[in-house]
Amino acid sequence: MVKQCIRTAGMMLFIFILNACSLGEPDQVGQEPAEKPTETREWVVKWNGEPDPAFLETVDVLRKNDEDQTMLVKVHEDVDQEKWRAEWLLHDQVEYIQPNFQYKLNNETVDERGEAPSAAAKEPSPDYFLRQTSAVEAWDVWKPKKEVVIAVIDTGVDLDHPLIAPHIVNPMNIAYPGEGAEDITVEDIQRPEERGKTAEEIDAMYAESGVYNDYEERLGAVGHGTGVVGVLLQMLGLVDGENPVESTETTAKIMPIKVMGYHDGEKKGGSDFDMSEAIRMAVNRGADIISLSLGDWAYSKNARDAVEYAEESGVLVVAAAGNRQGATNEPIFYPAAFPTVLAVGGVTADGVFDVYSNHGTGLDLVAPDEHIWTTGNRDGERFRLVDGNSFSTPQVTAVAAMVMQQHPTMSPAQVRNLLRQTADTDVHGWNEQTGYGRVNAFRALTEAPQPDIYEENETQDTAARVSINARAEAVLNRPDDEDWFVFDVPNLSDALDFHVKVRLEMPRSLESGVEVRIKQPGKETFVTYTLERSDEVLLTLRPGETYVNVRFHESEPSRFLAYALETEVLMSPDLYEDNDQQWHAHELDLDEATLVEGTFHTEGDDDWYRLRTPEGGNLYVDVSAASPRTDLVLFVQQLGGSGVLVDENGPTGREQLQIRAEAGGIYYVRVSDLNMHPTVGKYDLAVHYEPLVNDVSEPNDRSDQARHLSHPSTPVESSLHSAADYDWYQLTVPRESDVTVRIDGLEEAVRAEVTVYDEERMALERREIAPGDKSLSWTETLPEGRYYIRVRRLSGEQATPYTITYFLE
Numbered sequence: 001m002v003k004q005c006i007r008t009a010g011m012m013l014f015i016f017i018l019n020a021c022s023l024g025e026p027d028q029v030g031q032e033p034a035e036k037p038t039e040t041r042e043w044v045v046k047w048n049g050e051p052d053p054a055f056l057e058t059v060d061v062l063r064k065n066d067e068d069q070t071m072l073v074k075v076h077e078d079v080d081q082e083k084w085r086a087e088w089l090l091h092d093q094v095e096y097i098q099p100n101f102q103y104k105l106n107n108e109t110v111d112e113r114g115e116a117p118s119a120a121a122k123e124p125s126p127d128y129f130l131r132q133t134s135a136v137e138a139w140d141v142w143k144p145k146k147e148v149v150i151a152v153i154d155t156g157v158d159l160d161h162p163l164i165a166p167h168i169v170n171p172m173n174i175a176y177p178g179e180g181a182e183d184i185t186v187e188d189i190q191r192p193e194e195r196g197k198t199a200e201e202i203d204a205m206y207a208e209s210g211v212y213n214d215y216e217e218r219l220g221a222v223g224h225g226t227g228v229v230g231v232l233l234q235m236l237g238l239v240d241g242e243n244p245v246e247s248t249e250t251t252a253k254i255m256p257i258k259v260m261g262y263h264d265g266e267k268k269g270g271s272d273f274d275m276s277e278a279i280r281m282a283v284n285r286g287a288d289i290i291s292l293s294l295g296d297w298a299y300s301k302n303a304r305d306a307v308e309y310a311e312e313s314g315v316l317v318v319a320a321a322g323n324r325q326g327a328t329n330e331p332i333f334y335p336a337a338f339p340t341v342l343a344v345g346g347v348t349a350d351g352v353f354d355v356y357s358n359h360g361t362g363l364d365l366v367a368p369d370e371h372i373w374t375t376g377n378r379d380g381e382r383f384r385l386v387d388g389n390s391f392s393t394p395q396v397t398a399v400a401a402m403v404m405q406q407h408p409t410m411s412p413a414q415v416r417n418l419l420r421q422t423a424d425t426d427v428h429g430w431n432e433q434t435g436y437g438r439v440n441a442f443r444a445l446t447e448a449p450q451p452d453i454y455e456e457n458e459t460q461d462t463a464a465r466v467s468i469n470a471r472a473e474a475v476l477n478r479p480d481d482e483d484w485f486v487f488d489v490p491n492l493s494d495a496l497d498f499h500v501k502v503r504l505e506m507p508r509s510l511e512s513g514v515e516v517r518i519k520q521p522g523k524e525t526f527v528t529y530t531l532e533r534s535d536e537v538l539l540t541l542r543p544g545e546t547y548v549n550v551r552f553h554e555s556e557p558s559r560f561l562a563y564a565l566e567t568e569v570l571m572s573p574d575l576y577e578d579n580d581q582q583w584h585a586h587e588l589d590l591d592e593a594t595l596v597e598g599t600f601h602t603e604g605d606d607d608w609y610r611l612r613t614p615e616g617g618n619l620y621v622d623v624s625a626a627s628p629r630t631d632l633v634l635f636v637q638q639l640g641g642s643g644v645l646v647d648e649n650g651p652t653g654r655e656q657l658q659i660r661a662e663a664g665g666i667y668y669v670r671v672s673d674l675n676m677h678p679t680v681g682k683y684d685l686a687v688h689y690e691p692l693v694n695d696v697s698e699p700n701d702r703s704d705q706a707r708h709l710s711h712p713s714t715p716v717e718s719s720l721h722s723a724a725d726y727d728w729y730q731l732t733v734p735r736e737s738d739v740t741v742r743i744d745g746l747e748e749a750v751r752a753e754v755t756v757y758d759e760e761r762m763a764l765e766r767r768e769i770a771p772g773d774k775s776l777s778w779t780e781t782l783p784e785g786r787y788y789i790r791v792r793r794l795s796g797e798q799a800t801p802y803t804i805t806y807f808l809e
């Protein structure tokens with residue numbers, strides 16, 4: 001995956017303007033409450049049958065899969081998307097409606113790691129990753145019996161690259177149907193105005209225009225798939241230095257499927273629908289393994305169905321855990337986080353956990369992800385040095401391919417277990433930074449598969465650590481055999497509990513069954529369940545280590561049982577449930593500040609809160625999530641009125657709103673998750689209310705409401721109510737004069753800004769008042785005309801009184 005800063009583009013779904021709402025835009029023109037135009041989102045819809053004709057009248061169908069009965073649609077601009085989704089989710093034939101998430105490439109930029117790849121203290125040899133994964137050693141003992149086809153779902157590949165071309169079969173292009181699967185080039189990502197310029201000239205062009213410069217982000221996609229394929233071929237011994245290796249009947253073949261592209265700098269593809277369709281297409285066209293170096297934190301039912309289809313069809317899916325986005329490197333991305341996907345993280349050239357690689361629940365294996373020498377397609381290059389989780393993933397994919405070539409009858413589950421069993425690690429079982437360890441090709445080809453990779457785990461002290469929300473396959477191989485496992489329930493808050501499902505899958509029913517004994521955190525006793533067939537138990541647990549003991553019931557005659565243990569951790573209902581509907585809204589006592597810790601514990605969980613403002617004032621609402629799997633949506637509505645719905649930021653962002661509240665007003669606040677999937681994590685809702693300080697100048701939040709300063713040398717008392725409050729004034733200069741503007745009486749801790757505009761609202765002068773200065777005065781020669789002054793605070797929360805005066809000389 002591409003480890004680079006992704007600028008998450010948030011969007012406002014709908015905004016209904018309240019009569020009592022002031023958003024503080026300096027130049028907003030007054031208008032009646034009305035629905036504003038919104039950006040329309042793409043949605044993935046799955047039907048259980050034929051689509052309803054009434055549904056089709058509300059959308060444009062962009063693409064569809066008749067076999068899987070999924071379609072990609074865009075809602076008509078005149079349709080309220082929130083109401084549309086809520087209505088059609090209730091339809092008997094609709095299985096799900098979800099956003100068409102955008103997946104990320106995760107190769108790493110120089111800015112993120114803080115140094116160029118070649119600037120490391122000791123740069124490793126170009127083939128170091130082949131040795132660290134024991135691929136070189138494995139080639140001497142590898143005995144491939146058949147070819148395998150590896151589908152690489154990515155940005156395409158350089159089909160003319162001499163090292164790659166001999167091994168390509170059946171290339172496909174989903175991003176641009178009907179075109180070839182050629183990789184993204186520099187020319188593709190450049191906008192017309194960027195052509196012919198150097199990177200430095202492009203930077204200067206954007207700096208001068210003040211437009212956000214995403215050129216480096218686009219450049220990160222160039223040759224991505226080519227680099228991934230190059231790593232695969234090196235691991236498989238299909239590159240001899242700088243010389244190609246001939247393809248034979250028993251060598252691996254590469255099936256490139258292009259799901260992301262650019263044209264004139266505009267991106268196309270790279271979405272959940274594209275990736276899921278590519279997985280199904282790869283399976284249907286004969287792939288044995290699918291390698292994915294892209295993903296996202298958001299849970300997708302469409303992707304879930306696609307990887308389950310691959311597993312049922314005997315196709316192994318390997319996916320990147322993802323790379324750190326900003327300061328967040330946990331949890332791992334989907335589709336890697338699905339239980340049947342082999343999830344790959346990263347280690348450095350020194351073999352230690354790479355903090356730039358995502359880690360946590362569901363991680364399986366790691367491989368080197370920095371200083372990777374691979375094939376390139378940029379500016380005529382044949383090789384380049386790359387970093388990122390994108391390039392550890394094909395290393396694991398290659399080892400899986402070697403195993404499948406040597407053991408053609410192995411199932412995907414058996415291959416996953418063998419790679420986990422033979423990985424290099426210092427711990428017994430699993431850990432959140434490196435999973436089961438660093439992949440080892442030599443051991444994978446030379447060690448016999450073990451039916452139970454968690455042995456020796458016959459006591460609580462030797463319990464094998466496993467991941468939550470994952471699947472462990474084990475064996476009871478004698479009547480007195482016991483298997484012990486331990487997993488961690490995360491600690492998010494003292495006020496939150498967890499629901500934990502422990503499921504045991506058995507191939508047959510038993511006479512007396514097995515005992516599943518569970519030791520909860522902080523308790524010395526066990527809860528015991530006897531299961532005679534595949535079943536699950538549900539417990540409410542506190543955070544901490546949870547032990548699970550599996551053993552035969554004392555009267556069970558069986559002597560051998562292969563089983564699978566699955567754990568799933570969900571949030572328990574929070575303290576404010578049941579508040580899923582507006583008429584069940586939880587009443588909040590509105591002090592100066594109120595903090596709520598909430599959870600989304602079920603699919604489609606909406607949390608409603610109700611509050612009353614005793615007098616007129618400013619109401620601030622701020623909500624943030626602990627997990628990037630949650631994409632928050634905030635809605636605030638006054639009783640009897642319309643409301644404001646905010647979805648401006650992506651999963652790692654917070655949603656905020658400030659409104660002017662009425663005296664005795666009743667307001668509803670709704671917090672929801674756009675993904676509508678239960679998440680291990682909490683959200684923090686902060687509500688702050690601040691009564692208004694008497695300000696005779698209000699309302700003057702916009703330039704069209706500016707208070708007229710009619711008398712020079714006469715102070716006007718005013719107040720800044722909040723960080724979102726703007727105070728506008730206008731004055732008339734009868735002839736060219738020296739005009740002095742003076743601000744007095746600000747509180748010591750406040751930093752403020754004063755700006756003078758001409759009649760066309762063009763800024764003429766801007767000054768700041770530093771904390772502790774309390775006042776500001778400056779003089780400017782102005783010609784005859786009308787002028788505007790805007791005062792706003794840059795720091796602090798409380799209402800701040802001040803006086804404004806102007807003088808003519």
